[in-house]
Amino acid sequence: MSEKQPSIHFRLDPRSGIAPYRQLVDQVRSAVEMGRLRGGDQLPSVRQVVTQVTINPNTVHRAYRELESLGLAEGRLGLGTFITENPVIHTTEAGNVELTRQLQLWVKRARAAGIVDDDMLELLRRILNRDERVSS
Amino acid sequence: MPVIETNGLSKRFGRKWGLRDCSLSIPAGKVAALVGPNGAGKSTLLRMAAGLSRPTSGEINVLGEVPIGNGASLLKRVGYLDQERPLYRGFRVDEMFRFGEGTNPTWNMTTAHTYVEQLGISLRDRVNNLSGGQQAQVALTICLAKQPELLILDEPAAELDPVAREDLLRLLMREVAERGTSVVLSTHALGDVGSICDYLVIMSHSTIVLADDLEFVVESHRFLSATSPSGRELPEGVTVIDTRSSSRDVTYLVRMTLPLVDETWEITEPTLDEIIMAYLRLARESPSTSSRHESPSTQGQIS
Structure with missing residues (x-):
């Protein structure tokens, strides 16, 4: 087989509780956001x-x-699946920065209030679950 | 057409039921996992699907044919791998392959050679001298070289070390990707179920407790918890699978038939492992002597 080096090497954590298809989607999305995958790149x-x-x-x-x-x-018939030329990333660069800053502030406050990291994660998980329920 | 379809399928061994009133329909193109405790009837079902055992009553169709009596025509289309992985211990790998070629009209020798080569096994190796993992790989390769439409595998990766099991499962997934082979396998490794399977069959006490698309299984189960549950009623259309309570709160794992629109319970999504474990625990707790094991009872209301 003379297939070229893949553009992305996927990882899978079976213990994470996150559906495997979702893990792949998240990894591509994050690679696009980080610029490791660019428009026109072919997915394996x-x-x-x-x-x-x-x-x-x-x-x-x-x-x-x-x-x-x-x-x-986008799928190209007989060729494979490619990253779109101008991939739509839902949060803009600037929005990301602002959100990160707010989250940092929140973490600082939570720590000051004596909330340990695990509890913060649990809290976030609960909120995410609740959101999912509202949207579904 | 379903790859395996059963209707009221039962098998009795003397006075004991090996399988009782099983109705099942596994769609084509799936990698289906059979999970359940030892003695739940997984091997009994797989052996009947492979035409090695005759039903006491009920019907079974495999790829649209009755396995027993149709032996020759169906044998070509189905690859079956026993838990014991029968190989001729004194044979060399290439001798096993030639034997396979002689007994299977659809044998593909190139496939057989390519696969073992990639796994680092020499055709000159004697089966005796191979590790357990390599023996499992050779046994699976023999199944794959037949180019079956359906693979029936009874605990194909049991007792293998982590690297060997991963190699084996990747070989299997590659086959699925390249030839679209349908697979029905039994396993105790729940971690494998989520990553390689897309259809789930849970068995206990010789019958089927749950059979569905994996994605739907996850979608149709939720944890409901509340801190002061007394007097609170569970939402309509839910069946309790598992209950966990502490002095302060209670959490139910429920199967839902309707979307939940309840605001009084805190709702979280369970992982696949949690769902399977809850069913297996339920199976262990309900008496195994019960002749009529219904799927999870509706213990809906809380006192």
Whole structure:
């Protein structure tokens, strides 16, 4: 097989409790945000992915479909799946900075109030779960 | 067409039921996991699907055919790997392959050679001298070289070290990716279920407790918890699978038939492991002597 080096090497944490397809989607999204993946980059083929990580090929298809519906990737017939030329990233660079700053401030306050890191994570998890429920 | 379809399938061994009134329909193109405690009937079901055992009553169809009596035509289309991974210990790998070629009309020798080569196994190696992991890989390779439409694997990765099991499962996933082979496998490793499977069958006490698309399984279960639960009623349409209570609060794992629109309970999403464990625990707690094991009882209300 003379396939070229993959543009991204996926990882999978079966203990995380996060659905495997979601883990792949998040890794691509984060790679795009960090600039490690750029518009026009080809994502590894499903066959390549199943040699990188132990994963069901249907799950990889599912993740790629999700990336397409998010506007991050596009399928090109007979060629594969590519990062779109101007990938839509939902939070803007500036928005990210501001959100990060606010979160840092919040963490500072939480620490001052004696909340330990694990409890902060738990709190965030609860809030995220509740949001999911509202949106679904 | 489903790859395995059963209707009221039962198998009795003397006075004991190995499988009782199982109705199941596993769609094609899936990697289906059978999980459940030892003695739940997983191997019994798989052996009947492979045509090695005759039902006491009920029906089973595999790829649209009745496994028993249709032996020859179905045998070509199904690859079955026993828990024991039968290999001829004194044979060399290439001798096992030639044997496979002689007994299987659809045998692909190139596939067999490529796979073992990639796994670092020499064709000249004797089966006896291979590690447990390599023996499992050779046994699976023999199954794959038949180029079956359906693979039935009874605990294919049991007793393998972590690297060997990963190699084995990747070999399997590659096959699924390249040929679209349907797979039905039994396993005790819950971690594998979430990553390689997309259909789940939970068995206990010789029957099927749950069978569905993996994604739907996760979507249809939730934790409901409350700090002062007395007098509070569970939302409509939920079935309690597991209850955990402390002096302060109570948490139920429930299966829902309707979307939850309840504001009085705190709702969180369980992980797949938590869901499976709850069903397995439920199975252990309900008496194994019960002749009619219904799927989880509706213990809906709280006193």
